[in-house]
Amino acid sequence: MSKFEHYPRRFWTSSRALRAGRRGTDNHSMSNRSISRRPKTQNEWQRRIARAEELCAQYSFAGEILRFYLVIARFQENFYEELGRSFERSSAGAGRVDSEPFRRPLHPELTNRFESFLSVVEQNGPDQLREAARELQDGGDDSHFQLLKVFWNGTETGPLPPGPHDFFACAFLQPYAAGIRSRSSVRWSGPTPYRCPFCKRKPGLGVLRPLGDGGQRSLVCSFCLAEWEFRRIVCPGCGEENPAKLPVYTAEELKHVRVEGCDSCRSYIKTVDLTKSGLAEPIVDEMASIPLDLWAQKQGYAKLQCNLLQL
Numbered sequence: 283m284s285k286f287e288h289y290p291r292r293f294w295t296s297s298r299a300l301r302a303g304r305r306g307t308d309n310h311s312m313s314n315r316s317i318s319r320r321p322k323t324q325n326e327w328q329r330r331i332a333r334a335e336e337l338c339a340q341y342s343f344a345g346e347i348l349r350f351y352l353v354i355a356r357f358q359e360n361f362y363e364e365l366g367r368s369f370e371r372s373s374a375g376a377g378r379v380d381s382e383p384f385r386r387p388l389h390p391e392l393t394n395r396f397e398s399f400l401s402v403v404e405q406n407g408p409d410q411l412r413e414a415a416r417e418l419q420d421g422g423d424d425s426h427f428q429l430l431k432v433f434w435n436g437t438e439t440g441p442l443p444p445g446p447h448d449f450f451a452c453a454f455l456q457p458y459a460a461g462i463r464s465r466s467s468v469r470w471s472g473p474t475p476y477r478c479p480f481c482k483r484k485p486g487l488g489v490l491r492p493l494g495d496g497g498q499r500s501l502v503c504s505f506c507l508a509e510w511e512f513r514r515i516v517c518p519g520c521g522e523e524n525p526a527k528l529p530v531y532t533a534e535e536l537k538h539v540r541v542e543g544c545d546s547c548r549s550y551i552k553t554v555d556l557t558k559s560g561l562a563e564p565i566v567d568e569m570a571s572i573p574l575d576l577w578a579q580k581q582g583y584a585k586l587q588c589n590l591l592q593l
């Protein structure tokens with residue numbers, strides 16, 4: 283039995299212990315519980331914000347992380363709405379849906395709001411990010427566009443290493459990515475795409491949604507937040523299909539979040555189990571269940587893709 287002692291963090295310093303995980307494999311059926319839904323009038327960012335506020339009060343171990351996430355998510359929500367209005371203006375009359383929006387070069391105009399994003403982080407972020415925000419503010423618009431472009435082209439030129447720059451670019455561009463993804467006409471074929479069918483990035487988490495007596499598994503993109511179905515007993519890192527090599531771990535305190543490991547490639551991904559908690563918002567619950575990351579990493583697993591807060 284292991285203890286969760288410290289966050290596996292790049293920016294975060296708090297620590298808090300949780301009790302250990304337990305081991306099993308994913309070959310049992312699960313009960314299908316009733317799901318209570320949030321008001322439909324909320325958009326996806328509003329639902330995440332509401333959930334993060336809820337969990338802030340419940341999970342003291344994730345308070346610091348969730349408070350910062352709330353600041354970021356509120357910025358993202360405003361930016362998302364703003365971009366939505368400008369998409370509507372620009373597509374009005376054109377009647378065209380884009381089939382490859384992620385292959386288009388990034389528009390320099392997007393940089394206009396980056397400065398205000400840096401200020402938000404400079405005022406609310408953990409020390410290392412505040413400092414990085416100040417340095418970026420000194421750099422000016424050209425260097426900002428350069429950074430965003432490097433991130434945007436990352437699937438062709440290689441991703442930015444995890445760290446402050448990756449965080450700034452990903453968090454800032456995410457509402458734009460989600461916006462163009464939801465308006466695109468991209469369709470995919472093939473049974474199990476290992477990368478996001480839209481932006482080609484790695485999945486950041488999994489979701490189990492109620493289906494019959496069990497759960498339908500899907501993956502969620504770490505950038506544009508697309509969700510796509512994925513076979514339940516397959517490693518999204520290497521394609522391993524042997525159930526004996528795909529252990530699932532859960533902790534008593536966070537029953538609805540599973541650590542899904544792979545003993546072939548030693549990667550793991552966390553999956554939010556909506557058959558156990560219909561109130562969960564996968565992206566927020568994944569982020570809040572930080573003690574599970576430390577636990578998994580102590581067992582020698584490496585996260586397939588770090589989340590927005592670089593955890």
Ligand SMILES: [Zn+2]
Nearest residue numbers: 478481503506
């Ligand atoms: Zn994507």
Ligand SMILES: [Zn+2]
Nearest residue numbers: 517520544547
């Ligand atoms: Zn694997």
